[in-house]
Amino acid sequence: MRRLVIASSTIAAILAVAASVFAFGGAPRAGATPSGTGTERSTGTYYGVSRPVRDLPSSATAFHGSPDRPLLSPGQEAGPQLPDPITQTTTGPQVSVTNGVNVNGIGDTSNTPANPCNCAPPDTNGAVGGNLPNGTAGQYVQIVNTAFGVYSKSTGALVSGPTAINSLWAGFGGACQTNNDGDPVVQYDQQANVWIITQFSVSTTPFLQCVAVSTSSDATGTYHLYSFNYGNTAFPDYPKLSVWTNAYMITFNIFNNGQTFAGPLVCAWDRSAMISGTAPTQLCHQFGTSVNSILTADIDGSNLPAAGEAVPALSLGSNALNYYTFSPNFTAGTLGFTGPVSIPVASFSQACGGGSCITQPGTSNKLDSLADRLMYRLAYRKFNNGTESLVVTHSVLVSGNKHSQVDGVRWYELRNPSAGTPTLFQQGTFSPDSSSRWMGSISMDKSGDIALGYSVSSGSVFPSIRYTGRIPTDAAGTMEAENSIFAGSFSQTGTLHRWGDYSAMQIDPVDDCTFWYTNEYLPANGSFNWATRIASFKLSNCSVAL
Numbered sequence: 001m002r003r004l005v006i007a008s009s010t011i012a013a014i015l016a017v018a019a020s021v022f023a024f025g026g027a028p029r030a031g032a033t034p035s036g037t038g039t040e041r042s043t044g045t046y047y048g049v050s051r052p053v054r055d056l057p058s059s060a061t062a063f064h065g066s067p068d069r070p071l072l073s074p075g076q077e078a079g080p081q082l083p084d085p086i087t088q089t090t091t092g093p094q095v096s097v098t099n100g101v102n103v104n105g106i107g108d109t110s111n112t113p114a115n116p117c118n119c120a121p122p123d124t125n126g127a128v129g130g131n132l133p134n135g136t137a138g139q140y141v142q143i144v145n146t147a148f149g150v151y152s153k154s155t156g157a158l159v160s161g162p163t164a165i166n167s168l169w170a171g172f173g174g175a176c177q178t179n180n181d182g183d184p185v186v187q188y189d190q191q192a193n194v195w196i197i198t199q200f201s202v203s204t205t206p207f208l209q210c211v212a213v214s215t216s217s218d219a220t221g222t223y224h225l226y227s228f229n230y231g232n233t234a235f236p237d238y239p240k241l242s243v244w245t246n247a248y249m250i251t252f253n254i255f256n257n258g259q260t261f262a263g264p265l266v267c268a269w270d271r272s273a274m275i276s277g278t279a280p281t282q283l284c285h286q287f288g289t290s291v292n293s294i295l296t297a298d299i300d301g302s303n304l305p306a307a308g309e310a311v312p313a314l315s316l317g318s319n320a321l322n323y324y325t326f327s328p329n330f331t332a333g334t335l336g337f338t339g340p341v342s343i344p345v346a347s348f349s350q351a352c353g354g355g356s357c358i359t360q361p362g363t364s365n366k367l368d369s370l371a372d373r374l375m376y377r378l379a380y381r382k383f384n385n386g387t388e389s390l391v392v393t394h395s396v397l398v399s400g401n402k403h404s405q406v407d408g409v410r411w412y413e414l415r416n417p418s419a420g421t422p423t424l425f426q427q428g429t430f431s432p433d434s435s436s437r438w439m440g441s442i443s444m445d446k447s448g449d450i451a452l453g454y455s456v457s458s459g460s461v462f463p464s465i466r467y468t469g470r471i472p473t474d475a476a477g478t479m480e481a482e483n484s485i486f487a488g489s490f491s492q493t494g495t496l497h498r499w500g501d502y503s504a505m506q507i508d509p510v511d512d513c514t515f516w517y518t519n520e521y522l523p524a525n526g527s528f529n530w531a532t533r534i535a536s537f538k539l540s541n542c543s544v545a546l
Helices: 008-017 165-169 271-276
Strands: 040-043 045-049 097-104 125-128 139-144 147-152 158-164 185-189 194-201 208-214 223-229 235-243 247-256 260-270 281-286 294-300 311-317 320-329 334-344 356-360 363-368 375-382 388-401 404-415 423-430 436-444 450-457 464-470 483-486 504-507 514-521 531-539
Touching (some): 097 483, 158 165, 165 208, 165 223, 185 235, 194 223, 235 294, 247 271, 247 294, 247 311, 281 334, 375 436, 375 504, 404 450, 450 504, 483 514
Antiparallel strands (some): 040 281, 139 147, 235 247, 311 320, 320 334, 356 363, 388 404, 436 450, 464 483, 514 531
């Protein structure tokens, strides 16, 4: 979500034009033509092809930014804070893995220049690619607010960057070149072997989403450059990108006056046009304030959904997951959708009531839980036997109250969405001790193993990075004992509560077994001095695809 605070006069100008937001039944945004029931159709701008990333400057002085902006929450009222009824407090043996790389990413004491934007939180995420065109081992791309870096999968070494995201648009002019505003996401489209890098431009109007699609599997090469215009009135916060068979799906939380939640916006971009370098069609639907933040499904593995299969999507409900589907038709200009269908789950209360309560050693400052929404990604997988799975996570209260509580990561596996409404196959809340766990991200490998990464902290445990996992023969709803990626030694001090916004668990498309996870930590007591870590591992069970 937006946190790059700029001059107060600029903020005032932005908020002045953000007095209203397009909603279903209202006037469309500038440049958009309604098409189909509830669908808003527009055309993205194609700029051309970038310079190779390897030729762009990688000096930290190329970045800019400033401290955080208050959390913009899409959540409805958190309701009463009640203990979690399905908490897993005991574990079996430590999850058995083969470790890969474990290196510093972009951040203050990493193998790259310091915090590139003097902003918080870093919005740490990353994606893992296939083999390079010459057949050599591929790359991992990490992206944080305002910058991205390309790393070798085999060694973890930085091979390019960190590069200011907006420098991709250098020479084309306009706000995507001028503004470096963050809320970034990187994805790898393994169907086409291309990278997608995106961030928003909101320091000036019109509000834009800037998107780069690589011309090959080499992340250090050239990119097709695009932007999508969301007009002058709707602040498009917290963009989250997913890859489907015929579309790149993106979701936003729309805010009125930069403060009042106006509902989520779901859009589909014409994937084939963006891969080929032509101006793409965008299809959007604006939901109202009764709908929480939405995540659309992102494909893992080489088995694709059936031709024409709708895109699954989820949002949080009251002790439920609300299920939607979207069927983008770029020829007809419609984004048909169904839902919501309520899928009951074990009762839950938002960690920290959706706010800040995560404790740290040596300070009274508490960290944001971001528990008012599902955490990125909603990972989809289709197995050889035809079974389809969706896995997702969010943060919940385990015990205590807002002033002194333990929080955990609630996770779900749903099955067979193409049959209609998916069934809840299993669910669990991982909280094996008195430390809080939050900022989760989850994925599944080809053997049906699940890996769940997260932050962990308490009054005696400094903010650290850990993960757990399970194999299909484990008892339903349980994870094995956790492993550590990075043991923290410092706390976030002062009055900065912001943490994460999201982390990223991804699966390597080459072996479909190796998980890659990235998250943040503190290299010293302080504020705006975050660092990040990148790690890979393979569950020992992964071998034969189901």
